[in-house]
Amino acid sequence: MTVRRLLALPLLGALLTGCGIRATEVPTDFGAAPSRVACSLAGPDVSTQSSQGVPVQVFLLCGSSLVTVDRTVRVPDGTPDARRRVIVAQGLLDLLAAAPSAREKAAGYATYVPGGLSVSGPGPKDPEDTLRLSSAPNRLSAYALAQLVCTLSDSAATEGDGSVILGAPGTAPLRRYDCTDDVRNRPATTRPPSSGVTGT
Numbered sequence: 001m002t003v004r005r006l007l008a009l010p011l012l013g014a015l016l017t018g019c020g021i022r023a024t025e026v027p028t029d030f031g032a033a034p035s036r037v038a039c040s041l042a043g044p045d046v047s048t049q050s051s052q053g054v055p056v057q058v059f060l061l062c063g064s065s066l067v068t069v070d071r072t073v074r075v076p077d078g079t080p081d082a083r084r085r086v087i088v089a090q091g092l093l094d095l096l097a098a099a100p101s102a103r104e105k106a107a108g109y110a111t112y113v114p115g116g117l118s119v120s121g122p123g124p125k126d127p128e129d130t131l132r133l134s135s136a137p138n139r140l141s142a143y144a145l146a147q148l149v150c151t152l153s154d155s156a157a158t159e160g161d162g163s164v165i166l167g168a169p170g171t172a173p174l175r176r177y178d179c180t181d182d183v184r185n186r187p188a189t190t191r192p193p194s195s196g197v198t199g200t
Contacts, residue, residue: 058095059150060109066184071095089119089131089157112143125199136168146187150179
């Protein structure tokens with residue numbers, strides 16, 4: 001019986017080879033499984049926060065959605081409310097345009113807001129919570145516009161109702177942009193919904 005089993009082994013190997021199956025003694029290594037972006041920070045990133053300033057949150061891209069990170073914006077004491085809104089808005093623009101910290105990059109965070117954007121307050125006939133950008137909002141990429149709208153709409157620069165009135169310089173038409181769940185979850189394909197705004 002033992003002799004027959006030994007003789008059968010070469011035959012079995014030949015049959016496997018004929019069927020296109022290679023006999024092997026070790027498992028095939030297809031490499032490690034693709035890693036998933038963590039999109040999570042264990043604690044506050046002190047390298048991105050100033051010891052003094054107004055606590056704020058900005059929206060960065062991580063994976064395919066927007067997530068918030070903590071920052072601070074410096075505002076001089078005694079600043080009037082109208083001026084305060086513009087200072088906070090400009091600070092948020094600068095924070096959005098700045099590269100994420102090394103720790104945030106390692107966790108998968110990124111930003112698409114271009115540098116050099118500036119903001120001013122309302123014109124003579126604009127609603128009082130208007131923010132006019134140095135570049136028309138519709139010229140920004142989908143990611144950048146989503147980051148901008150969601151960050152500004154939930155900040156001290158606006159009424160904090162989930163929307164923000166934006167426009168280009170001068171007397172360009174104004175639009176009210178909303179930060180919705182769809183925008184936060186799918187900024188690549190869902191631009192912030194908007195509606196026209198008339199002046200006062």
